[in-house]
Every structure is written in structure tokens, then in C-alpha cells.
Amino acid sequence: MKLSKYTRLGLLIVFSLSVLIWGLSYLKGNDIFKKSNYYHVEYNRIDGLVKSSKVSLNGYQVGQVSDIKFAPDNSGKLIVSLSVNTEFKIPKNSVARIISSDIMGTRAIELIFSNQNEFYQNNDTIPGSVEEDLKEQVSMQVLPLKSKAEELLSTVDSAITVLTVILNEDARDNLKASFTNFSQTMDNLERTTADLAELLSTEKDTIKNILSNVNELTAVFKANTENLETIMANLSSFSDTLSTISVTPMLANLTEASNQILVTLEKLNSDENSAGLLLNDDELYQSINALAENMAFLIGDIQQNPKRYLKFSAMDFGKEVYINTKDDASDKNIMFKVHLVSSKSKVDTKSEVFDGLKDVEEYFAGGVYSYLIGSTGIYSEIEEIHESVRKQFPESAIVAFKNGRLIKLEKALKQIR
Incomplete structure (x- = not known):
């Protein structure tokens, strides 16, 4: 039977429409020629997952995402439907995890199987997670x-x-002058080192013997390390108070010391004094060797009878200033206070440390907490306050403030004169 032209055209149209419908269904994740089971997964977010995204198991594709919709309870959660080949059974307690399938961030679902022997049925809901x-x-x-x-x-x-705060104008000027003096000192030290190098080359053997004796002394000091640590611990208690001392007087002392060193070095380079002659004396080695032996004997005796030699007394590194004035400060911006104690850690002003004292103030500078008492522009009044707290705080001292900033006491006293 011969088909007419219109009949063949109609069959072609029907076939084309069938192929088109099958193709669209396949792209949506529905393969009408392959049997599949459908599972549902609930997610709070899907991070770019779309329909037709692949579902894989150990990297092998076993299905596709067939549908994505919101949960009917208006909670904002998303229900993702999976079309999985019927050949694969999903054990219970397995997880459908959303992952990135490539470096571009394309999302897919990876099935992570559990060890259960029971399996989910068609249209069951399985747990989900997001990578x-x-x-x-x-x-x-x-x-x-x-x-x-x-x-x-x-x-x-x-x-x-x-x-x-620390590097004010006075400190910068003093530092500049100190660096100039230090540069001159270094020049003199270079000349001195040249002379010492020449001396070392000629007295090499003698110096070796001296160093051997010094090594014996260091061994003795090493054996008394615990005693030295105890002494250092006692000295560290003064560090808080010393940290409040102004830098300017120290720089002035350094300048004076450098000048004295220059004079001493000039005398040492000269042969017209006893120190210069001592450096070239042939009997120097014998004298130092005997001195080292005597020191070793003395240290041994100190170890056996420490109370015979060691005596401790109070030390005061401060600088006393004596002034006789009972008038008000001429500069009304200057206030005198009594510095009680300093600490690296904060202390409560109502602590037992300040028992019996009222209106204790806290002042923080340079990483150190300082505690003060009294506030008056009359120097005689602050002296009375200082005298009243000296028994409780032996290391207390009078300090001066101008416009709320700490200044040197000598400078404040000059201004009120």
C-alpha cells in the first residue's frame, strides 16, 4: 500500500514531536526509557543547585535532580526531588550532600551511603547536608x-x-647631645682598640694564662647560681620605682661619665702616670695570677662563712632635694603629690596596701601604674603629707605635675621661685 504525501508528512510531524517531547523530558531529568526511583531531600539552602544537576555515588552518576520546590509549610525550606536508577538501592541513614563538582563552583549531589542493611523505598525522604x-x-x-x-x-x-609622651622636647635635646658625645667616645674607643690589639699580639701567652684562671673563677660563680638569683630577685623589687625616674638626669650622668672615660683613656695612653706604666709592667702576670688565687680562696671562705662578709643595708637611688618654702606656688598650674608605689599590674586603690590612706589616685604611664596621694600647690603641705606616709611607704617621694603632666621636681621648684 502506497502512502500518500500528506500521510508521510503527518507521520514525520508526529515522530518529530515525540522526539522533541522526549528530549525536553530528558533534559529535565526524566528519562522515559529508563526506570527510576524518586527520593526527596529537605535543605535549608541549596547554594546554586538546579534541575538536571547530577546525582553521583563515589564519582559515578546514578541519577539527576528532577525537581526543586519550596516546602508547603511556608518555612522557607527547599524540597529537592532526586531521580535515581532503580539498580541502586539507598541504605537508610545515608546522606545526600550538596557539593561543588568542579573548580567553577557547579553544584551536584553526592550520595554518602551508610552501613545499614535496610533501604529507602520510592518517594521516601532522606537526610541532606551542604558542603x-x-x-x-x-x-x-x-x-x-x-x-x-x-x-x-x-x-x-x-x-x-x-x-x-616619653620623648618630649627636653628628652630629644638631651638625646641629641648624648649621641654627639657617644660618637666622640666611639672614635676614642677605636684608637684604644688599635692599641689593645697591639698589646694582645705581644702578650698573647700571658693573657691565655689569665683567662684560664678566670675560668676557674666562673666555675665557682656557677656553683653559687642560686644565691646570685636570690640577690637578683631582691634587686628586681626596685625596678618599679626606678622606672619612674626621669631620663634627663641619666643622660647628663652618661655625658659626664663619657668625658671622664676620655680623660682616663688619655692617661692610659700616656707613660707619665702609674696606670700607663702598669700596662707595660713585666710583673703584671705574676701579680694578677696571685690575685686570682687569693680571690678563689676568698670565695671559698665566703661560702663557708657568709655571715662574716655579707651585710645588707637599705639603698636609696633617689635624689634628695632640700627646699625651705611655705608660700603658694607662683604657677597655679603646678601641683605637688606624693608618689607611694608603682606596679606593672593594676592595684585597687581600696586595697589593704593603702590601709589608712584616703583619696589615693592612680596614674598610668609607660606601661606602669603609679599610685599617688595628696594634691596641693603649697610645697610645705606636701612635705607634711610625705612625712606622714614615709613610715608606711619608705620609698615614697614628692613629684610635681603641670597641667596634669608629670614634670621634674627641680623644674617645678625653679618655676615657683
Whole structure:
């Protein structure tokens, strides 16, 4: 039977429409020629998962995402329907995890099977999870670095603030002068080292013998390390008080000391004095050797009878200033106070340390907490307050403030005169 032209055209149209419908259904995840089971997964978010995204097991595709819709309870959760080949049975307690299938961030679902022997049935709901994307992982790595950078910037800002307070105009001028003197001292030291190098080359054997004796002395000191540590611990208790001392007097003392060193070095280079002659004396080795032996004997005796030699007394590194005035300060911006104690850690002003004292103030500078009492512009009044607290705080001292800033006491007394 011969088909007419119109009949063949109609059959072609029907075939084309069938292929088109099958193709669209396949792209949507529905293969009409392959049997599939449908499962449902509930997610709070899907992070870019779309229909027809592949469903894989150990990297092998076993199905597709057939549908995505919101949960009917208006909770905002998403219900994802999976079309999985009937050849694969999903054990109970397995998880459908949303992952990134490539470096571009394309989303897919990976089935993570459990060890259960029971399986989900068609149209069952299985648990789901979402893998963290690259952005979240980078954020988790960068967040600790961000916190540390903020702490570092805060520390640097505090250090700059402290340096700004310490390096005032007077300190900068004194530092400049000290560096100039230090440069001159270094020039003299270079000349001296040249002379010492020549001396060492000629007295090499003698110096070796001296060093051997010094090694014996260091061995003795090493055996008394615990006693030295105890002494250092006692000295460290003075560090808080010494930290409040102004830098300017120390720089002036350094300048004076450098000048004295220059004079001493000139005398040592000269043969017209006993020190210069001593450096070239042939009997130097014998005298130092005998001295080392006597020192070793003395140290041994100190170990056996320490009370015979060691006596401790109170030390005062401060500088006393005597003034006889009972008038008001001519500069009304200057206030005198009594410095009681300093500490690296904060102390409560109502602590037992300040028992019996009222209106204790706290002053923070240079990383040290200082505690003060009294506030008056009359020097005679602050002397009375100082005298009343001296028994309780033997290391207390009078300090001066101008416009709320700590200044040297000598400078304040000059201004009120």
C-alpha cells in the first residue's frame, strides 16, 4: 500500500514531536526509557543547585535532580526531588550532600551511603547536608589572621602613644647631645682598640694564662647560681620605682661619665702616670695570677662563712632635694603629690596596701601604674603629707605635675621661685 504525501508528512510531524517531547523530558531529568526511583531531600539552602544537576555515588552518576520546590509549610525550606536508577538501592541513614563538582563552583549531589542493611523505598525522604563552599573555607582561614592583625595594630598604637609622651622636647635635646658625645667616645674607643690589639699580639701567652684562671673563677660563680638569683630577685623589687625616674638626669650622668672615660683613656695612653706604666709592667702576670688565687680562696671562705662578709643595708637611688618654702606656688598650674608605689599590674586603690590612706589616685604611664596621694600647690603641705606616709611607704617621694603632666621636681621648684 502506497502512502500518500500528506500521510508521510503527518507521520514525520508526529515522530518529530515525540522526539522533541522526549528530549525536553530528558533534559529535565526524566528519562522515559529508563526506570527510576524518586527520593526527596529537605535543605535549608541549596547554594546554586538546579534541575538536571547530577546525582553521583563515589564519582559515578546514578541519577539527576528532577525537581526543586519550596516546602508547603511556608518555612522557607527547599524540597529537592532526586531521580535515581532503580539498580541502586539507598541504605537508610545515608546522606545526600550538596557539593561543588568542579573548580567553577557547579553544584551536584553526592550520595554518602551508610552501613545499614535496610533501604529507602520510592518517594521516601532522606537526610541532606551542604558542603562548605570555597568562600566559607577561605573566610574561616582569614578570620584568625584578621583578629591577630587588629591586636597588633592596637599594640603598635599604644607603643607610639607611650613614645610620644616619653620623648618630649627636653628628652630629644638631651638625646641629641648624648649621641654627639657617644660618637666622640666611639672614635676614642677605636684608637684604644688599635692599641689593645697591639698589646694582645705581644702578650698573647700571658693573657691565655689569665683567662684560664678566670675560668676557674666562673666555675665557682656557677656553683653559687642560686644565691646570685636570690640577690637578683631582691634587686628586681626596685625596678618599679626606678622606672619612674626621669631620663634627663641619666643622660647628663652618661655625658659626664663619657668625658671622664676620655680623660682616663688619655692617661692610659700616656707613660707619665702609674696606670700607663702598669700596662707595660713585666710583673703584671705574676701579680694578677696571685690575685686570682687569693680571690678563689676568698670565695671559698665566703661560702663557708657568709655571715662574716655579707651585710645588707637599705639603698636609696633617689635624689634628695632640700627646699625651705611655705608660700603658694607662683604657677597655679603646678601641683605637688606624693608618689607611694608603682606596679606593672593594676592595684585597687581600696586595697589593704593603702590601709589608712584616703583619696589615693592612680596614674598610668609607660606601661606602669603609679599610685599617688595628696594634691596641693603649697610645697610645705606636701612635705607634711610625705612625712606622714614615709613610715608606711619608705620609698615614697614628692613629684610635681603641670597641667596634669608629670614634670621634674627641680623644674617645678625653679618655676615657683
